Amino acid sequence: MEPQHSAHSDLAPHTVYGPVPSRRYGVTLGINLLPLAEKFCTFRCTYCQLGPERHHHVPHEFPDVAILEREVTVALAGKPAIDALVVSGNGEPTLHPQLAEALATLARLRDAHLPGRAIVLLTAGTELHRPEVREALRHVDEVAVKLDAGTQAVFAQLDMPWQPLQLDTLTAGAALLPEVAVQTILVRGRVDNTTPVEVAAWLARIQQIRPKRVDLYTLDRKPIDRALEMVPQAVAREIAAQVEALGIACRVFAGL
Ligand code: SF4
Numbered sequence: 001m002e003p004q005h006s007a008h009s010d011l012a013p014h015t016v017y018g019p020v021p022s023r024r025y026g027v028t029l030g031i032n033l034l035p036l037a038e039k040f041c042t043f044r045c046t047y048c049q050l051g052p053e054r055h056h057h058v059p060h061e062f063p064d065v066a067i068l069e070r071e072v073t074v075a076l077a078g079k080p081a082i083d084a085l086v087v088s089g090n091g092e093p094t095l096h097p098q099l100a101e102a103l104a105t106l107a108r109l110r111d112a113h114l115p116g117r118a119i120v121l122l123t124a125g126t127e128l129h130r131p132e133v134r135e136a137l138r139h140v141d142e143v144a145v146k147l148d149a150g151t152q153a154v155f156a157q158l159d160m161p162w163q164p165l166q167l168d169t170l171t172a173g174a175a176l177l178p179e180v181a182v183q184t185i186l187v188r189g190r191v192d193n194t195t196p197v198e199v200a201a202w203l204a205r206i207q208q209i210r211p212k213r214v215d216l217y218t219l220d221r222k223p224i225d226r227a228l229e230m231v232p233q234a235v236a237r238e239i240a241a242q243v244e245a246l247g248i249a250c251r252v253f254a255g256l
Pocket residue numbers: 001002003041042043044045047048049050090091092123124146
């Protein structure tokens with residue numbers, strides 16, 4: 001996911017954290033459904049600002065739903081000036097074992113304290129083939145799924161899933177979600193997802209998913225993988241025009 005943390009390489013320090021400024025969602029309150037002291041994700045994106053995972057094993061303790069409820073209640077009772085609640089945190093949020101209960105609790109507390117604010121969940125998309133995960137996601141207002149590649153080769157180099165995963169499976173899972181948004185980081189250097197071949201393959205997947213919107217963004221600071229390079233804003237805008245030509249809205253968040 002695009003990290004929602006304020007400091008370089010920082011893990012989310014709490015289950016609820018922020019406010020955090022987000023290029024895409026304004027001022028946000030971060031919700032971390034993962035352990036505090038470690039990253040746990042299905043991907044190892046080369047640009048991830050959380051840093052590497054030290055050990056890839058299922059954590060012993062995910063945040064308990066009762067603890068989540070208590071912390072969110074305290075945070076929202078103060079009526080913070082936020083635009084959205086963003087479920088992201090220290091890895092892949094859909095791995096939480098009580099995902100439906102956690103998201104339903106979040107939605108209930110949002111309705112009680114800050115009605116009208118959106119709940120957004122950022123996901124690598126690796127669990128979307130599971131019906132129970134898709135069912136749990138109906139409690140959030142926007143699911144933004146990562147789609148960084150058009151071809152399996154670039155997907156493997158850029159997102160580096162821990163388990164063998166076909167990009168076709170991820171694409172098919174995302175296509176099953178109604179009103180999904182897609183988020184794509186554009187990079188060059190050691191891996192390049194902006195070549196004509198790669199963009200054409202990626203556009204075919206966008207057509208298959210038919211998202212309500214695509215968000216393109218570029219690196220906003222030097223990544224941990226120093227062999228990655230920034231993509232010029234003009235390139236991002238040219239790719240966005242190709243998305244819009246499909247009748248799909250596309251936003252660009254690019255610095256150069
Ligand atoms: S999907 Fe996982 S590895 Fe990739 S950027 Fe997000 S948290 Fe980091």
